[in-house]
Amino acid sequence: MKPDAPKQYPTPYIEQKVLKPVYLFLLFMMGLTGFGQMPIFKRYYIADIPGLGWTGKFYVTHYLHYLGAIILFALFAYVIVTYWGLFRRSHALSKAAYVRIFLLAAIVVTGIFRTLKNLPDVVFSPNFTMFNDISHLVFMMLLMVFGIVFSITKSGWLVPRTVRQTARGRRS
Amino acid sequence: MALLSRRAFLKTGLATAGAACASQVPLPAAAKPQSDGELATLIDIRKCVGCEACVEACREVNAAKYPEPEKPFPKMYPSRVKVADWSEEDKREVRDRLTPYNWLFIQWATVVVDGEEKEISFPRRCMHCQNPPCADLCPWGAARKLENGITLIDSDICLGGRKCQVVCPWDIPQRQTGVGLYLDLLPSFAGNGVMYKCDRCYNRIAQGELPACIEQCPEEVQTIGPRSEILAEAHRIAREEGAYIYGEKENGGTNTIYLSPVPFDTLNQAIHKGPGKPHFDPVEDQMAHADNMAKAMLIAPFAGIAAGVSRVIKAAKHADEPPEDNHEA
Numbered sequence: 425m426k427p428d429a430p431k432q433y434p435t436p437y438i439e440q441k442v443l444k445p446v447y448l449f450l451l452f453m454m455g456l457t458g459f460g461q462m463p464i465f466k467r468y469y470i471a472d473i474p475g476l477g478w479t480g481k482f483y484v485t486h487y488l489h490y491l492g493a494i495i496l497f498a499l500f501a502y503v504i505v506t507y508w509g510l511f512r513r514s515h516a517l518s519k520a521a522y523v524r525i526f527l528l529a530a531i532v533v534t535g536i537f538r539t540l541k542n543l544p545d546v547v548f549s550p551n552f553t554m555f556n557d558i559s560h561l562v563f564m565m566l567l568m569v570f571g572i573v574f575s576i577t578k579s580g581w582l583v584p585r586t587v588r589q590t591a592r593g594r595r596s
Numbered sequence: 597m598a599l600l601s602r603r604a605f606l607k608t609g610l611a612t613a614g615a616a617c618a619s620q621v622p623l624p625a626a627a628k629p630q631s632d633g634e635l636a637t638l639i640d641i642r643k644c645v646g647c648e649a650c651v652e653a654c655r656e657v658n659a660a661k662y663p664e665p666e667k668p669f670p671k672m673y674p675s676r677v678k679v680a681d682w683s684e685e686d687k688r689e690v691r692d693r694l695t696p697y698n699w700l701f702i703q704w705a706t707v708v709v710d711g712e713e714k715e716i717s718f719p720r721r722c723m724h725c726q727n728p729p730c731a732d733l734c735p736w737g738a739a740r741k742l743e744n745g746i747t748l749i750d751s752d753i754c755l756g757g758r759k760c761q762v763v764c765p766w767d768i769p770q771r772q773t774g775v776g777l778y779l780d781l782l783p784s785f786a787g788n789g790v791m792y793k794c795d796r797c798y799n800r801i802a803q804g805e806l807p808a809c810i811e812q813c814p815e816e817v818q819t820i821g822p823r824s825e826i827l828a829e830a831h832r833i834a835r836e837e838g839a840y841i842y843g844e845k846e847n848g849g850t851n852t853i854y855l856s857p858v859p860f861d862t863l864n865q866a867i868h869k870g871p872g873k874p875h876f877d878p879v880e881d882q883m884a885h886a887d888n889m890a891k892a893m894l895i896a897p898f899a900g901i902a903a904g905v906s907r908v909i910k911a912a913k914h915a916d917e918p919p920e921d922n923h924e925a
């Protein structure tokens with residue numbers, strides 16, 4: 425973005441510079457509070473580290489996990505709308521983005537089922553509950569693995585369409 | 597109220613609530629609002645004589661569900677992880693608190709009733725909360741609620757992490773090391789046995805029988821029936837005979853309603869409390885935050901959409917000129 429650039433096709437500037445770190449921080453917190461749902465942080469002394477005592481408190485991690493989900497839901501909706509409304513014509517989704525979207529959608533859906541189950545009056549079969557819980561965990565771990573892979577291969581979310589066209593040789 | 601007698605319960609309460617799950621307990625059908633089908637018990641403290649017939653009955657009919665741990669226990673890391681072992685002869689005999697082998701115990705209190713000092717007794721066990729944190733927060737779905745209002749812990753799935761006990765307002769579930777699924781996973785590093793507590797004789801209820809402690813009580817201290825009727829009866833007695841109610845609102849509502857001749861804060865001060873010996877404190881709904889935040893989750897995407905749309909509109913106003921080089925990836 426040159427300061428003197430003329431009005432131009434929008435680039436995902438806020439999305440890249442502001443939302444991305446927020447998103448990564450939220451994912452990290454969701455991972456931490458999610459793992460905190462298992463009784464491991466106390467056992468493995470994590471909750472003994474000064475400032476991390478809350479990781480061993482189940483109601484606190486549960487509250488934070490829900491809070492993170494609320495913010496992520498808003499963020500996902502925002503990103504979907506702005507991509508469709510602004511960047512779709514200038515940027516394509518990368519293959520890595522499709523993988524991420526699939527995993528995030530699976531995490532969201534299983535998370536919604538878990539939230540439903542925690543409402544009073546909602547009873548799921550034990551098999552479904554277990555399948556859902558384990559899926560939520562597995563998709564999350566896959567997202568972590570792919571996150572690491574993609575950070576090594578430097579696969580972002582968006583591929584500028586102009587670059588592709590240039591690569592193909594001609595820009596009309 | 598005829599409904600509350602044993603026989604009438606068998607005819608009506610079980611016919612409706614029991615039939616729904618007779619074929620499937622402990623595998624209830626998928627999500628369905630089921631408050632109406634919940635069975636609650638009424639425990640009239642004024643009638644209890646402390647004979648412990650209920651305790652014996654519970655131990656007898658549930659003996660087959662008790663843990664038979666393998667010894668020696670696998671070594672657990674780190675060393676702060678303590679073994680919980682109630683399986684030795686003498687420990688199995690403990691009857692004055694909740695243990696993995698004693699899901700019901702008689703609590704005693706000396707209180708003044710009608711100007712007269714009296715020793716009163718009453719059975720204590722899992723409250724079977726309507727929105728049980730033990731089940732909501734169990735990471736594996738081992739603890740769960742059935743449609744008929746029973747909360748139980750599946751001993752085949754439970755890993756014994758004790759989270760249910762930590763989040764239970766009454767610290768009800770009790771751990772036994774050396775049994776269960778964790779032995780087949782990473783016994784040294786994760787899990788620590790299985791948690792046990794009253795399952796309100798779910799298997800007996802499924803067959804149209806009464807929970808053993810209710811059936812064997814000579815004083816008919818406990819009755820069981822649809823929650824709304826149990827509550828109506830509790831309120832009638834409270835009104836007409838001046839008794840106090842516990843369990844209706846505690847933790848957002850439980851399926852165990854106590855009736856006491858003295859206020860529950862008085863009773864609470866008069867009982868021994870500690871591990872395996874639950875209190876009668878007032879208890880806020882522990883899962884209220886989850887219910888409220890679930891609603892916020894419904895609204896959140898709309899907030900995101902609104903923010904996104906306003907960003908698109910703003911940007912569109914500036915986008916009337918053709919694109920320049922877009923190098924951002």
Ligand code: SF4
Pocket residue numbers: 643644645646647648649650651702717718719812813814815816817818
């Ligand atoms: S059997 Fe009945 S009277 Fe005897 S201790 Fe139990 S509840 Fe009380």
Ligand code: SF4
Pocket residue numbers: 722723724725728729730731747763764765766767768769793
């Ligand atoms: S009393 Fe405790 S163990 Fe029983 S259902 Fe409620 S939370 Fe679960």
Ligand code: SF4
Pocket residue numbers: 653654655658699700721793794795796797807808809810
């Ligand atoms: S309902 Fe069944 S499991 Fe629960 S205390 Fe009574 S006898 Fe024991």
